[in-house]
Amino acid sequence: MGKDTSKIVEELGICSDFNTFYNENKDYMVSDTLSSLLEKLLAEKGLKKSQVIKNSELAEIYAYQIFSGVRVPERKKLLSLAVGMSLKLDEVQLLLKCAGYSQLYIKLPFDSIIIYGICKKLSVMEINNLLYDYELETLG
Structure with missing residues (x-):
């Protein structure tokens, strides 16, 4: 993965020109398409x-x-695929970022159940059961 996002933001704020900033940080930017990341x-x-x-x-x-x-x-649906692939949390976050979606946020009930399911290696059905138990929308 590499450099912390907050460090990159800090560098952007103090850079004299965007070209220099971009050249120094392009290796840390998301460049995969969703389908290429899934294949990888x-x-x-x-x-x-x-x-x-x-x-x-x-x-x-x-x-x-x-x-x-x-x-x-x-x-x-992307989260369902991530669970189906048994991805680790950081891989799920990257997948969401690559697709242009917000990353999972622990303080949101839906997201916290998804995070729990990923960390505990639950199936889609098990995660859906938890979501249903807490009266939240299921994955599918």
């Missing part, structure tokens, strides 16, 4: 799309369209 994570973890899709409980065609970049999933 699949390869790193030695996962098969078919198993991830089954674990994510998403419709098969829809999920394959996400992987190919044809569809941009809503945040909840």
Whole structure:
């Protein structure tokens, strides 16, 4: 991952020109597309799309369209894929950031249950049951 975000923001505030700032920090910027990041994570973890899709409980065609970049999933669907891939919290946060969504925030009840589920390696169904128990919208 690299440099802390607050450090990058601090550097931006004191830089004399954006070009210098960008050249010094471009390696820390998110540059992957969502589909390329998903492919990279699949390869790193030695996962098969078919198993991830089954674990994510998403419709098969829809999920394959996400992987190919044809569809941009809503945040909840992306979280289902992340759970289906058994991603670590920092990987989920990167995936959300890459897709342009807000990262998980522990003080939001929905997000705190998702974080709990990720840390405890719960399935989508188990996370949905917890969300339902707390009268929150489920992942799908």
